[in-house]
Amino acid sequence: MESASQQFDPKYVKVQLLLAGGHQYTIYLKSDAPVLHSLLTTIVARAYKQESASQTLFQIPINEGHSALCFSSDNLVGVETEPPIWVQQIEEIKPQYLDILNSIYIQIDNFLAPNEHELLIKYVLERESDFVSTSTSTNDINYRRSMVLYSFPEFSELIVKRIQTIIPDVISKLGLPSFAISQIESQLTAHNDGNYYKIHNDNGSPETATRELTYVYYFYREPKPFSGGELLIYDSKIENNFYVNAESFKTVEPRNNSIVFFISRYMHEVKPVICPSKAFADSRFTINGWVRR
């Protein structure tokens, strides 16, 4: 920290500190002074929201050492330097990725006993004619292609009861605060060759707003008669105070006799199913639904 007379010495840099609240201080620092380096790295770290941006205390002697300027690094808004010092941009860290909220899901294998799983497959194969084409709330015909069975009381009761026993554990594993469950809905779907469900969430309308959790139980005949049909669960980010999907996602394999739970607000999609036989019996079947608060 040097006197104003040194401002013309090329080894010195005139540094104007811009602090929160509109305060400004002008100091002169040697171009290789560690504190100058710290001031600049604080600005860089904060611009990129790095961990190293955690608070530090600057204590800078001024007035030839007769006074001290102390401030916390989080009050440092900017640094003006003369001659200009350009800080190298950090190319590989893109700030927006740091704000991504990672989606989490739970997948539990062997959810039903082998005999229950077998009976369920037999049950759906006998009810092919009761299946109807799915639709979406927007009635966009290109948004979703699959078949659905709305009434299957024997198995919906079984699944709902099983879910009730594990739901407190699932809620805590997903990091959600516990909530009182008002209802568990269920439907039975079949995705055959070329079927899909484009990106959507499950609680975006007034009628679905109380859905907290989505579950999907997968079942099909072995050997696996189709490929594709993965469930993609997108990570989120907040844009203009709204949750929107990020580009990144988790890929869920629809494993036979497994059940998946995730937060209904997450955006998700079902990739197209490839089922060479095109036989209904070879479909990717699910019992899926929603846990409402």
Ligand SMILES: O=C(O)CCC(=O)C(=O)O
């Ligand atoms: O079949 C799946 O994997 C998910 C289905 C789904 O997202 C839905 O029915 O809302």
Ligand SMILES: [Fe+2]
């Ligand atoms: Fe969904």
